[in-house]
Amino acid sequence: MPSSQPRTRRLRLRAACVAALCLAALTPATASTAATPGPRDTDLRRQLEALVHTPGGPPGAIAVLQQDGHRRVVTAGVADLATGRKPQINDHMRIASVAKAFSGAVALSLVDRHALRLDDxxxxxxPRLPRAWYQVTLRQLLNHTSGLPDYSDDPEFRQIITxxxxxxFDPHHLLxxxxxxxxxxxxxxxxHYxxxxxxxxxxxxEAVTGTPYEQLLRELVYRPLHLRDTSLPQGYRMPRPYLHGYAFAPPAPPEDVSELFSASASWASGGIVxxxxDLTRFIRGxxxxxxxxxxxVRQQRRWIPGAASEPAGPGRNSAGLALFRYETRCGVVLGHTGNTAGYTQLAAATPDGRRSLTFSVTSQIxxxxxxxxxxxxxxxxxDFVCALLGRPGH
Incomplete structure (x- = not known):
């Protein structure tokens, strides 16, 4: 936080950010790849520019549409208000609750290997956790039907981080x-998300493997999907270069909150950078x-209708196991959203993984x-989903 800002404003901004910290992650219809072409790149860029220039809108945005071997990158605004640098595909960013899909990837990989069961x-x-929670299953944790109280809403947690x-934080003691x-x-x-x-x-x-979660991410997710610039840090520093995330407290100018919080505060729930x-490679795989x-996969895609990610994704939302179904007017994509101080994220792909959209903006919405x-x-x-699926969406 810049030291030149008045202390009262710094505390007010921190409190506002904490209140929203890490809130929010069958046979679905498959979009036709032979449909009428969707919006052109110029149309998409115009929409993204309009979003950035909306009062209170994010200073920067970047969307990546991957269609088999063809990649389209659409950007608007800036990655850094101080320098005016444009967003780039290799800029680091906090992916917020899209990290929940990564924890799902680890757990479901272990289910596939019979190290875990969904009914565990x-x-x-x-067993060290409260006895009142003992009947909660892995399946219920993954589809947010567990009933666990949210630690990030706890007054003591908020007091510490404010x-x-x-x-x-020691992630093993967040609960x-x-x-x-x-x-x-x-x-x-x-x-209940x-x-x-x-x-x-x-x-x-960790309990069934005896292996730290960060190492499980490397072995079960990063390595097989060739993710080179993805990590789960403990501290607040961002790897360079990065998309700067901003918060707004009018009439003051936007404030850079990219490095406001320690990633340990959200860990497997939202700490991944x-x-x-890389996020495109992840969601496709x-x-x-x-x-x-x-x-x-079939177990993962047993949907709970009307259950939304946080924030809600495009179209009608349904929840699976660390995955959401977004039924748009142009077809279905599957993925996860997320938001944290300075960032709002969407990562989604067609059910076969051949087409994907990552959509990142540099403010919390x-x-x-x-x-x-x-x-x-x-x-x-x-509209970007319609472009991805090759449909006009009218």
Whole structure:
């Protein structure tokens, strides 16, 4: 945080960011590849420019449309307000809750290898956690029907991170903040998006393998998908170069919050740093079944209608296992969204993984802070999906 800003404004901005920290991750219809061409690159760029220039809009945006071997990159605005540098495909960025898809990739890879079962319970794999949580299964954690209270909503957690946003948490004890709380509902009885779920998923993966989660990411996700610029740090520093993320507290100018928070505060739920190029490779492989077999894919795609990611993705949303179904007017894509201080993300692909869209903007856009801007963002994302699927969408 720039030292020239008044202390009261710094604290007010930190509190606003903390309130939204890491909130928010069968046979679906497959889009035809022979349909009428969708919006042209000039049309897409015009839409992205309009989003950036909307009052309160993000300073920068980058979208990558991958269609088999053909890649289209559309950018608007800047990656850094201080220098005016344009966004690039290899710029690092916080992917926020898209990190939940990475924890899903680890867990489902272990299910595919029979090291974990979807019906494994917290009581069996994580007996140190509260007895009241023992019946929660891995499946319920992955599709957010567990009922676990969200540790990022806990007053003590918020107090710590507001006082010191760079505080390094021990990720293995993040759930301790809500260990004295009962489940919100009977496991499996309803949908409730919770950052606690994917912390427990990562802890389960560590428990059955005896391997740190960061190493499991390298072995089960980064290496097979050839991700070269993706990591799960503990601290707040961003690898260079990076897309700078900004927060707004009018009438003050946008404030750079790229390095406001320690990634340890969200860990497996939202701490991963990646690039548009790597995120494209990830979502194509993850959705396309490169990391686990068809039996696990079928289990992953058992959808809960109306259950949205955070923020909601384009079209009608349904939840699977660390994956969401976005049914747009042009067809279906599968993926995950995310938002954190300075960033809002969408990564999605066609069910066969052959076509993908990553869509990144450099401010946090949520339904609670700016519902009109989120509605516009989702509309632009849907137009990009139509372009990806080769459909006009009228």
């Amino acid at each position: 319970t917290i009581g069996r794999r994580l 006082a010191d946003p760079h505080h390094i 301790d903040f809500v260990a004295d709380e009962p489940l919100l509902f009977r496991p499996g009885s309803r949908y 919770s950052n606690s779920d994917n912390i427990a998923v990562a802890l389960m993966a 990646s690039t548009p190029a 993850y959705v396309g079944g490169a990391l686990f077999g068809p039996d696990v 949520t339904d609670s802070t700016n519902p009109q801007l989120l509605q516009r963002l989702r509309a632009v994302q849907e």
